[in-house]
Amino acid sequence: MTELHPSAFYRDASGQLTVSGMPLAEIAAAHGSPLYVYSGDGIRQDYRRFASALEAVDGTVHFALKSNSALGVIAMLANEGAGADIVSGGELARALAAGVPPKKIVFSGVGKSADEIGAALDAGIGQINAESPQEVDAISQIAAARGVMAPVALRVNVDVAPETHEKISTGQRSTKFGVSISQNEAADLYRRMHADANISPAGLAVHIGSQILDLDPFERAYSALLHFGTSLREEGLPVPILDLGGGIGVDYENGTGTDFTAYGQLVARVFANSGFRLGFEPGRSIVANNGVLLTKVIYIKDGDNKRFVIVDAAMNDLLRPTLYEAHHAIQTIAPGGADIGPADIVGPICETGDYLGRDRMMPELGAGDGLAVMSAGAYGAVMASSYNTRPPAGEVMVLDGVCHVLRQQRTVESLLAEESVPDFS
Ligand SMILES: Cc1ncc(COP(=O)(O)O)c(C=O)c1O
Known part of the structure; x- marks a missing residue:
């Protein structure tokens, strides 16, 4: 290249x-x-840079459509091998129309409607990131009515401040996102997911915010996620994937491309020999x-x-x-x-x-x-x-x-x- x-x-x-x-x-x-x-050339190059910075780990990249959902952009990235991180039924339709294979689609977001969950199950997407006990119940019922198993990961809240603009901070307990890992809330829910006949537990997800320029909040959040995932595994629960979300910040002052090397090294260091498959949901840093x-x-x-x-x-x-x-x-x-x-x-x-x-x-x-x-x-x-x-x-x-x-x-x-x-x- x-x-x-x-x-x-x-x-x-x-x-x-x-x-x-x-x-x-x-x-x-x-x-x-x-x-x-x-610049399609620039988007393609930045996607490749991201993917190659993470080559050392066992991971899959799902481009966050919320950052740019032009069909032409999604299709070009799908052609590069990217999956899609979606947050609505509309984005599901976009991902499918752009040719993203359903198994490479991850559905995030706190308020998925019954229709959206149904559409995601009908399409056979790879992973639904649930954010509350109520949502887990809804997914279970909708899957039962269809006679299918829903692949559900649990988005957890690790209470890490991302040090970014308040309106794009999602990692603290004061926000609406994820289920808290403190006081057994998330662990209890994961056990419930495991016991549910209509749910196949896909793992855990975290996303602490966007436009994060310092690697330290990522390190703290990922370490907490690893620790929590490991404790669930020690109980004998299946935790195939740790989905690390997106959030890598960019240089708005000079417009220079993001260097993903340090991020890749951090991920490799935190998850070395952990045996978890990893997921990534970059948006801003690619486009x-x-x-x-x-x-x-x-x-x-x-x-x-x-x-x-x-x-x-x-x-x-x-x-x-x-x-x-x-x-x-x-x-x-x-x-x-x-x-x-x-x-x-x-x-x-x-x-x-x-x-x-x-x-x-x-x-x-x-x-x-x-x-x-x-x-x-x-x-x-x-x-x-x-x-x-x-x-x-x-x-x-x-x-x-x-x-x-x-x-x-x-x-x-x-x-x-x-x-x-x-x-x-
Ligand atoms: C769950 C989730 N994943 C990924 C992203 C993409 O984040 P970014 O564009 O900062 O990489 C977001 C953005 O808010 C998100 O909410």
């Missing part, structure tokens, strides 16, 4: 911002704005830095004490800055001039929270100029909405020198066509 540029998005010799050498200006001219552009949101300037407005760059993408296209105060670098797609001062890059939506970046040093800009909101490949398009009746941006992916349309921008007509008006006459 040829090594790509350290970042999938870089400037060519003339200063044009490109995706793997293809100018973003050309893509914007052909496909419009706003537009998500993914975040392999996508940008292209947008163009509509107006420049000089406020009392700041410049507002009003662009045609908004919080309905990329919610992360509004939801998490997340930082995305913003660059001009043409060779940029010298910075002339700070600006807020804002969308047209009627909310003060509708911004893509604040107080950014930017060059002189004018209407029609293209900008790229960097590192937007994860938790970007998947969170889009049609707020203000704005059709969410389309998505394209550049792979092996070809730009593929993954999703057309929706249209106002298609949004209105989903609705009906009662007859008031």
Whole structure:
């Protein structure tokens, strides 16, 4: 495999911002704005890097669809051998439509409905991660009605703080996730699963949060999981898999690819000779830095004490800055001039929270100029909405020198066509 540029998005010799050498200006001219552009080459390379960093352990990788569920992205990763980590019946349908083998699908999430559990059992997926006694009972009943055995892993809560943004922390007992391993709650439930005629216990799962940049919380969580799994095995219970979730953080400042080596070494060290099969659910670390949101300037407005760059993408296209105060670098797609001062890059939506970046040093800009909101490949398009009746941006992916349309921008007509008006006459 040829090594790509350290970042999938870089400037060519003339200063044009490109995706793997293809100018973003050309893509914007052909496909419009706003537009998500993914580097398929970069996603593929990062997936391969992840898989090879974990080669030393007996594990399977399930790409977390919640981070980017474009069918084209899932299908490309499935082609690389990836499975899918899903959190809804909708994502189940996506994984199946993209060609992920059912046995390579893991179903996570705290609130799976009866219909979703039924659909997962009908599809014959490999693993359902249950998060409560009530859910275990529901899965058992639904499996009994179908005359099948449900492969169920128990998501446990190991009470480890992941040291990330509060809204993406899932590892502490104060969150809604998992069953606590303290006070026998999880052990009792696992014993119950083992005794259940409709459940085949698949093991244990943990996921402590997302955008975790320090390895220490992973080490503490994995050690607790290993300890707990080992104690269940010592009782004679089958615990085939320890599913380690996702959560590896990325460099939003510079967009450089994540080095998975240290993570792989940590996993190998913690689980050396443990005899557990391992599962991984990376999302962000595979796609975040392999996508940008292209947008163009509509107006420049000089406020009392700041410049507002009003662009045609908004919080309905990329919610992360509004939801998490997340930082995305913003660059001009043409060779940029010298910075002339700070600006807020804002969308047209009627909310003060509708911004893509604040107080950014930017060059002189004018209407029609293209900008790229960097590192937007994860938790970007998947969170889009049609707020203000704005059709969410389309998505394209550049792979092996070809730009593929993954999703057309929706249209106002298609949004209105989903609705009906009662007859008031
Ligand atoms: C259960 C589970 N697995 C995997 C992931 C993916 O996490 P990340 O995108 O941080 O790798 C998430 C994200 O929240 C999750 O909830």
